[in-house]
Each structure stands twice: as C-alpha cells, then as structure tokens.
Amino acid sequence: MAETVPAPAPVVEPYATTAQQHEAATLGMWIFLATEILFFGALFTAYAVYRHWFGQGFAAAGSHTDIMLGSINTAVLLTSSAVMALAVESAKAGAWRGATALLGVTALLGLVFLAIKISEWHSEYTEHLLPGAHFSPDLQSIPGTSLFFTLYFAMTGVHALHLLIGIIFTTTLAIRCKRGNIRPALVEMGGLYWHFIDVVWIFLFPLLYLNGRAG
C-alpha cells in the first residue's frame, strides 16, 4: 500500500508563512502548559507544606505505596514519551505510516500505565489506605498519614485524567495520520501535551513512591 501523502500544509489567516503559523501554535501550546504547571503546582505546594509539618506521617504513609509498580509505571511512561518523540519526528519527515504506528504504540503504553495504576488503586483500597471511615487504624494513629493518601489519590487521579485525555488525543492523531489529512504541527502539539504528562509524573514518582523507604 502506497503511503498517503497529504496536501502541503495550508497557511490560514492571519499567518503569512507556515513557519509563523507553527511558531504561533507552539507558543500557544506552551502558554496552555504553563497554566497546567500552575494547576499541578498548587497540589505540589500543598504536598510540600504538609510533608514539612508531618514528616514522620508522610514517611510512614509513603512506605505503603507500591514502589515496584510505581517504578514499572515510570519506565512505561518514559518509554511512551520516547515513542511519541519518534512519532513526531516521523510526522515531520512525512513518514505517515511510521507516525501512525508509533502514535498507536504511545496510546497503548498509556493504557498499560492506566491499567497498572488502577490495579494499584484497587489494592490500596482493599488495604484500607483510602482516607475516610475505613482508613487503616495503624496509620490513623500517626498524624499526617491520611493527608498523604488524600494528596496521593488526588495527584495520581488528576494525572490519570490527563493521561486519559492524552490517550484519546493521541488515538485521534493516529487515525488522522493514517488518513493523511493532518499537518505535522498538530502531531507536535500532541507530543508536547504527552511529554508534559510525563514531566508531572517524573516529579510525582519520588514524592509519592520513594519517601520513607530507607527507614
């Protein structure tokens, strides 16, 4: 099957050149990502305050997260970002079949991450780590432990929601690459969003999984 070659990227109003249009899209995406940094930043700030107050509680609670699954998931997400970067480069080179396949792999790795994350949440729920009436009495006796798990579920929850949006977006991009009716810049923007989700996780991982391990 011959590769579908899309029509050259049309320049739309108000842009004079494709380069200018591309620059505007990139700048707009980064401004959106800056608002996302502040969205997650508020949660990171809350984490910093409570960890400072309840250092002991955060260490005690932190050692109850699953470091093995957390590390595997980090590797899955880092790999998905590398695959996404290859997808963007393929799109830029006009290799649409390669881009389609790589975007598919990226979305699939995102689904693997979500599946592992959901299994983690499930075992944490059965281990009484969800704050509330059934929160583990052993942990309850140490101040700050339920705050840690409130932040854990909130932060991993909104991260997973972003990833779900990323998976849907990436799948849409893959379908459009297959049909060939897409500008490479749109794949690039999808890539920026995907890598941002990776960046958030890179900071979540040490804060939620690596605390309180050395005893």
Added chain:
Amino acid sequence: MSRRPPPSVRRTIIFAWAALLLLLALTAGLAFLPLGMFSLPVSLLIAVAKVVIVMALFMELRHASAIVRTAAFAGFFWLSILMTLVAADYGVRMERHLPERPASTGQRD
C-alpha cells in the same frame, strides 16, 4: 518508498530514553540507602535531570525560539512565586496554629 526521520534524530531520542531509564534505576535504588535529610534533595535533583532531558530533547526546547522558551520558563517562574510566598507564610507561623489530630502523638520532625 520509506521515509524516516534522520538517523541523528533517532539516535538522540534513543540516547535520551536510555538516560531516562538509567536515572530511574538510580533514583529507585538510592531511595533504599539511608541518606537521611539528603534523600529528598537527591531524588528531586534526579527528577530535575530527567525533566531537563524530556523538555530539552523531547519537547524540543533546545531548538525553540526565545519567546517559546520564555513561555515555558514562565510557568515554572510563577510556580516558584507561589511556593516562595507559601513557604514565607508557613515558615513564620506559630506552632500552636498547626492543625492537630485529637489522637496525635505530638511527634513530628
């Protein structure tokens, strides 16, 4: 006909991926060493190294224009203002204003 990205570009991505996985292994391993108060700064330093790789190479800030880099920097800069002012507030609060659980053992570090 098979078009592919230039080999140099593919090589950069593969090297970045390998570096990211090495840093992940390093930070997960170091978490089990008794580094005491250095544990958090070390793990955050490794996280920053990973983020620099992702942002410079995958998100292509390395080749971005000044205005795009500024927009990327602005998000972190505004976040640093938030964190600084919050730290200034909580840093000067009195101990008695902290919320306590009724069953608190009173221990914290």
